[in-house]
Amino acid sequence: xxxxxxxxxxxxWDALAVVxxxxxxxxxxxxxxxxxxFSELEAHLDHITPKALAEHLHALELNGxxxxxxxxxxxxxxxYGLTEHGRSVLPLLQEMRRFGxxxxxxxTTG
Numbered sequence: 001x002x003x004x005x006x007x008x009x010x011x012x013w014d015a016l017a018v019v020x021x022x023x024x025x026x027x028x029x030x031x032x033x034x035x036x037x038f039s040e041l042e043a044h045l046d047h048i049t050p051k052a053l054a055e056h057l058h059a060l061e062l063n064g065x066x067x068x069x070x071x072x073x074x075x076x077x078x079x080y081g082l083t084e085h086g087r088s089v090l091p092l093l094q095e096m097r098r099f100g101x102x103x104x105x106x107x108t109t110g
Contacts, residue, residue, distance in 0.1 A: 018063045019089065023048055023056045025096065028082065028089055031066065035081030065089060 019025055023045065030036060030044045042053060057080055060066035065086035071077040 015092075018060075018065065019092070021056055021059070023052060024060060025089075025093055027053075027056055027060065028065065028086060029093055031080060031082045031086070032090055032093075035069065035079040037077060037079055041080065060086070 019028075026045055027041065030041055036044070038050075038053065038057075041057075042048060042050065045053065057066060057068070061068055061080075064083055067081050067083050067086075069079045069081065071079065
């Protein structure tokens with residue numbers, strides 16, 4: 001088996017640093033249709049705590065995948081949406097879903 005040099009693995013580590021985390025890909029999935037408010041995201045993501053949602057949104061925002069828009073309304077409304085860079089993750093998300101479906105079928109059919 002050929003060995004990979006560390007420079008070949010670096011892009012994989014970089015990608016994992018951005019999308020890893022239990023909730024990051026599900027958040028991206030929720031935002032692929034339209035921007036959502038924090039409470040709307042919470043409603044779509046069963047069992048996520050507000051703290052975890054805030055942390056993951058912040059990390060995704062820092063990495064340029066999610067944008068945060070504060071609307072000048074009363075009360076203030078904050079919406080989160082995917083950036084152009086965030087949309088570049090969608091093919092990866094689709095492949096992960098396809099693999100997950102195949103893997104589940106593989107496990108159930110033995």
